[in-house]
Amino acid sequence: MENQIVLEFKHVNKTYQSGVKGLEDINFKVNRGEFVAVVGLSGAGKSTMLNSINKMIDITDGEVLVDGVDISKLKGKALRQMRRKIGMIFQNFNLVERTTVQKNVLAGRSGYYPTWKTMLGLYSKADKQKAVEELDKVNMVKKLYRRADELSGGQKQRVAIARTLMQDPTLVLADEPVASLDPKTSKGVMDDLYHLKKYENITVLVNIHSVELALQYADRIIGLRDGKLVYNKPIAEANEADLKQIYENGVEQ
Amino acid sequence: MNVPKQDFVHRFHIIGISIAVIMLVLIYFSSLVTGVDFDTFMTNIDQFGVILGQMKDPDWSYLAKMKDPLLQTVQMAILGTTFGTALAIPFSIFAARNIVKNRIGRGIIRIILSLIRTLPNLLLAALFVAIFGIGPMTGVITLALFSFGMVSKLFYEVIETIDMGPVRAIRATGASMAQTVRIAVMPQVAGQFMSDFLYTLEINVRSSTVLGYLGAGGIGLYLQQTLDQYDYPRTAVIIISIFVVVLVIDTISNYLRKRLQ
Numbered sequence A: 001m002e003n004q005i006v007l008e009f010k011h012v013n014k015t016y017q018s019g020v021k022g023l024e025d026i027n028f029k030v031n032r033g034e035f036v037a038v039v040g041l042s043g044a045g046k047s048t049m050l051n052s053i054n055k056m057i058d059i060t061d062g063e064v065l066v067d068g069v070d071i072s073k074l075k076g077k078a079l080r081q082m083r084r085k086i087g088m089i090f091q092n093f094n095l096v097e098r099t100t101v102q103k104n105v106l107a108g109r110s111g112y113y114p115t116w117k118t119m120l121g122l123y124s125k126a127d128k129q130k131a132v133e134e135l136d137k138v139n140m141v142k143k144l145y146r147r148a149d150e151l152s153g154g155q156k157q158r159v160a161i162a163r164t165l166m167q168d169p170t171l172v173l174a175d176e177p178v179a180s181l182d183p184k185t186s187k188g189v190m191d192d193l194y195h196l197k198k199y200e201n202i203t204v205l206v207n208i209h210s211v212e213l214a215l216q217y218a219d220r221i222i223g224l225r226d227g228k229l230v231y232n233k234p235i236a237e238a239n240e241a242d243l244k245q246i247y248e249n250g251v252e253q
Numbered sequence B: 001m002n003v004p005k006q007d008f009v010h011r012f013h014i015i016g017i018s019i020a021v022i023m024l025v026l027i028y029f030s031s032l033v034t035g036v037d038f039d040t041f042m043t044n045i046d047q048f049g050v051i052l053g054q055m056k057d058p059d060w061s062y063l064a065k066m067k068d069p070l071l072q073t074v075q076m077a078i079l080g081t082t083f084g085t086a087l088a089i090p091f092s093i094f095a096a097r098n099i100v101k102n103r104i105g106r107g108i109i110r111i112i113l114s115l116i117r118t119l120p121n122l123l124l125a126a127l128f129v130a131i132f133g134i135g136p137m138t139g140v141i142t143l144a145l146f147s148f149g150m151v152s153k154l155f156y157e158v159i160e161t162i163d164m165g166p167v168r169a170i171r172a173t174g175a176s177m178a179q180t181v182r183i184a185v186m187p188q189v190a191g192q193f194m195s196d197f198l199y200t201l202e203i204n205v206r207s208s209t210v211l212g213y214l215g216a217g218g219i220g221l222y223l224q225q226t227l228d229q230y231d232y233p234r235t236a237v238i239i240i241s242i243f244v245v246v247l248v249i250d251t252i253s254n255y256l257r258k259r260l261q
């Protein structure tokens, strides 16, 4: 099977207005269907890197190619259409707490709708059906009409994954998706993310602090330290000692 | 362990005391300038008793005639508040710091809003009577503009306190800004918006009772007429009926607002 590049960073730099260098000359490629774990100390630049992939933050220079298109140069409608292909999962789930699970999941589809339909809260029958199917994949159909604020953390993260699946993404970014969950729930959520890769051939990038989980799920591990890429190895070549070093050699900020 | 010592300014509440002293001095001087005179107040207070005496036998037969103007007063308040609030929703979104990053656009909208808020109700009414003529329509326009100014500020302050997490999440799905506001902002603010609407309605019911004084419709016209004719038994009926209506509206509104919490 031929390797198809879904994501590529070319000489990416990000300097925050405060002068802090978030990213320094980052270069790497990710193939379709890969599960990549991004590790590094707090402040290493993991969130900065993830957020520049869907242009939630603007990079200072370089190129971020998603399916061969440099997203960092896109604006307006072209950017929104690009973002439809990129799902995002957050540590705090970021559901709209005061609405139902169903509405939260359907919201993942809004990039495909004209604004006036969204204003009226209109979604097609096919998408309502799709919402149920996506919820089924994460075992949450039974909560369809519950309000999001009635759910536990793990359940919220599952609903967030269903919301992301509504986008029909080719790439999913997860920023510490299990950092506020207990170990057992974490494993369940990581399994759900792994299924995106396994059954839907979706490329997954996960920022993660747990070396064990990284080694357990990832096809490849990328390490950051002080905004620089210091590690990039397929799982077969990666070992725990290397990873421990990424954490130990850095200076905690 | 030693308790660290506060510095001099904090230890002796210098700032608080200074403010209190300055306030007292200011109050004293403003009473001199405006000619507030306690003696006049005391000598005229018995006049209050005289009028109250004439009001103690309200002309209840007048009550039936008050039904329509009272209803009109409440209708004016409801319509004015509704129009003003509807207009306030888009404006408050454009004035919210966390939604609109363009400082200049936001600044212009905020200046317009605060200019509107500086205009007192009665001044607006007088102005609109001159433009649109006498009648309840003028009252509705006055209340709409007044509510608009007040509610927009209340609304954008609410919007600025929301959790931005969902906003970022919806934005990241490829939704437009308008879609994001509808999906991620509105559910977070709807309850507080409703509560602010009801609160403004309470204020408007009260102010719409006096707008008629300037010809802007409602019960105020009758209040003015009976007072001009020294017909205090009828004035009493008007005041009592206004009191009851305001009380009823406030009670309903308070109940609903509690339910919204």
Ligand SMILES: Nc1ncnc2c1ncn2[C@@H]1O[C@H](COP(=O)(O)OP(=O)(O)OP(=O)(O)O)[C@@H](O)[C@H]1O
Binding pocket: A016, A017, A018, A020, A021, A022, A040, A041, A042, A043, A044, A045, A046, A047, A048, A049
């Ligand atoms: N908005 C910002 N403005 C200025 N500096 C920022 C901003 N966001 C992040 N930084 C800085 O950029 C660096 C990288 O931050 P980033 O959030 O990407 O790290 P991280 O690896 O995700 O850390 P964590 O594991 O704590 O989430 C840090 O030094 C941080 O202080």
Ligand SMILES: [Mg+2]
Binding pocket: A046, A047, A048, A175
């Ligand atoms: Mg982070």
